[in-house]
Amino acid sequence: MFHHALEYVVELEELSANPLDRVKLRRTKTTGEIDRRAVVNRDQARELLTAVTYCGRSRGPMLAAMFARMRFGGIRPAEAAGLRGKDCHLPKNGWRLLTPEKTAPQSKRRFTDSGKAHDERGLKHRDQKVTRPVPIPPGLVAILRDHIDRYGVGDDGRLFRTRTGGVIFGSAYAMVWKEARTYALTPDQVASPLAARPYDLRHAAVSLWLNAGVHAPEAAERAGHGVDVMLRVYAKCIDGQREVANQRIMDALAG
Template identity: 45%
Template sequence: MTGSTERVRAAGDTWFERKSLPTSALADRMKVRAALDALTKKLDGTTASASTIHRKRAIFYNAPGYAVDAGRLPDNPLPQVQWKAPEQVDEELDPACVPDPRQALALLDAVRAQSARGRHLVAFFGCMYYAAARSAEVIGLQMQDCDLPRCGWGALRLRETRPRTGSAWTDSGEEHDKRGLKHRPRKSVRTVPVPPDPVAYGVAPDGRLFRTQRGGLIQDTGYGEVRAQARRALTPSQHASQPAKRPYDLRHATASIWLSSGVEPQVVAARAGHSVAVLFRVYAKCLAGAAATANARIEAMLRNGR
């Protein structure tokens, strides 16, 4: 650990100590209620998603429980507080944010047209789009985890995420943490078939596919700039609207295409790394379209049986 990292962590510890209340303050139910209210908010003051609130409350609940085990509190005060989480924030995906296939391909072409960095990053965005992968899952993707034949379908094996948390907050002292797949056991691997299109983008000869000019991990600021520039390839009305305002929308686009194509929800959930419950909640409008496709198929089968 470098001296600068140690100083940053020491400053952080000092700040937390200065801003934190003693454990005994949890005996005051109104302070507990205030803490519960605070964890429902994001930094901009808006209400967080239901899953975020649930996760934060679970962590908060465990902290006083540990204090009870350590003899710092007589009992956990949270069950005694009459508190209810705010009305659920609508997590349903807004279709206006999702680029259609023509828009997505135009964006990838616009990325490729941006100098050497764009030509390198087109495969990065292509993995997000065709495999419905999170950016943090693609950053550490290894060549050995890619089956990309010269023709036909290939496959990506996603086995880790590399979220950027800052060097002061990782055990390695690097900007990016190294974790398992989101909401999965540490050694889980998610295999996602990819169609022939991204196979044509090719791969780098070294182990890690995507890197900066100095060989480091790709930063969100770097690929964010390229994506923002690429959006200008859309028509003025499209650029002023919502499609692909975030790189994550490419992932949403593919999951939506899978569902609208009539792929079974459990298969889509497995490929996208979701639970089926999250899939139904977030992609409700896309599932409605898939239901219409299913109804048409059932009707055709019934008609053929007459």
């Protein structure tokens, strides 16, 4: 509005030119870095996953394994929605493997090929029919085995679905997560960015891998990221690296 007002003043010949035309606006560059305030620690994650099971008569318990999959396997919500029994290699003991192949991202119906709210697609950043092997720890193996024992799989093989067999909407699991946060976190934490979205469980998983010293290429492969993107996005969620770097520099100077 102010720019148009100055244009009018120029038309009246009160000004020779619009001074705003000489102002160059610089947009703030965004790096995509994760807000470390959103990343839960191990105890907070455990409390949140427990709290999910207290949300509703059946919805929370049915989704508990889906949230656990994000936390321990770093899976994206859309990948969890598309996970099928055939994607899971779950013998009882030791580390096992998931090989997700499909996602079920949610979109407006007019933007999908099928006219439904969810269309099956390949994994993000990968060609169609290309899987991503994801090793999972024994604790998650037990959770997924229990989920399948209790709820089975859908007609199309999906692990996570509504009671009528439909694809779970993002608003449904976001509502469960919102309720779980009120059970597991303090009022100040609920008002903060801490684990504000289910997606933040994935951020917690990748941050834990990097903090544990997992090599960046391996962590990136498990997360489905490029190495450069992962290190840029999670740069501020890698705790303790300054102290490690300082010690290595001191050792080098002493040598």
